[in-house]
Amino acid sequence: MSLTPAHLPKLFDAVAAAINENAAAVTELDQAIGDGDHVFNLQRGIEALQSHATEIAGLDWTAAWQKIGMTVMAAIGGASGSLYATLFISLHKNTKDKPVDPKTFAEALHLAVEAVKQRGKADVGEKTMLDVWVPVAAALKQDVEEGKNLHEILDHVHAVAEAGVEATRDMVATKGRASFLGERSKGHIDAGAKTAQLMIAAIANHIKT
Ligand code: ADP
Ligand code: MG
Ligand code: MG
Numbered sequence: 001m002s003l004t005p006a007h008l009p010k011l012f013d014a015v016a017a018a019i020n021e022n023a024a025a026v027t028e029l030d031q032a033i034g035d036g037d038h039v040f041n042l043q044r045g046i047e048a049l050q051s052h053a054t055e056i057a058g059l060d061w062t063a064a065w066q067k068i069g070m071t072v073m074a075a076i077g078g079a080s081g082s083l084y085a086t087l088f089i090s091l092h093k094n095t096k097d098k099p100v101d102p103k104t105f106a107e108a109l110h111l112a113v114e115a116v117k118q119r120g121k122a123d124v125g126e127k128t129m130l131d132v133w134v135p136v137a138a139a140l141k142q143d144v145e146e147g148k149n150l151h152e153i154l155d156h157v158h159a160v161a162e163a164g165v166e167a168t169r170d171m172v173a174t175k176g177r178a179s180f181l182g183e184r185s186k187g188h189i190d191a192g193a194k195t196a197q198l199m200i201a202a203i204a205n206h207i208k209t
Pocket of ligand 3 (some may be wrong): 035037078079
């Protein structure tokens with residue numbers, strides 16, 4: 001199947017459902033080491049995307065990424081808002097005037113995650129959403145280069161995202177609010193890593209079905 005922005009409204013709904021179903025559990029994680037607003041922040045962003053869904057569905061991919069980035073930027077407060085806006089605006093820049101194919105997308109996502117690293121001055125191992133996004137982008141890029149089929153790629157990405165979330169449990173946070181706790185941040189999964197995994201899993205499942 002070839003995925004077009006016309007699929008985005010249903011993808012937004014799938015992402016919204018995944019976040020809403022897990023809202024209480026993720027907020028509990030976030031209250032342990034953050035300020036407890038992460039789910040609310042994301043929900044505001046996703047609701048804004050849902051309200052612009054028809055317009056976004058009519059765009060081409062590169063324009064859709066730009067509109068998504070700008071919508072997220074305007075709707076989400078907090079660290080996650082500017083980081084996700086950076087991800088999507090970078091997807092826009094790195095798909096512009098390029099062929100619409102898996103290789104372009106995988107390379108663009110890899111570069112977008114690099115842009116998020118720079119924006120937040122963070123990297124893997126710091127107990128953030130990057131502990132999911134970095135290995136997911138790397139797995140996707142490698143699988144596409146190796147010519148794996150879509151189902152294999154989606155299953156792989158799904159597993160890598162779960163491993164990334166789990167890895168945050170024993171990390172000491174050095175970025176974001178959780179870093180104020182130092183060693184006491186250990187033993188808790190990072191909420192932003194968890195929501196990244198939930199969104200990636202929802203997208204992967206939606207594409208599969
Ligand atoms: P805020 O911390 O401003 O309240 P959110 O609660 O929406 O914003 O987002 C917090 C999440 O953002 C964290 O759980 C973490 O995954 C992620 N995060 C925080 N700082 C950074 C950073 N510098 N780089 C990458 N991700 C970060
Ligand atoms: Mg927060
Ligand atoms: Mg906050």
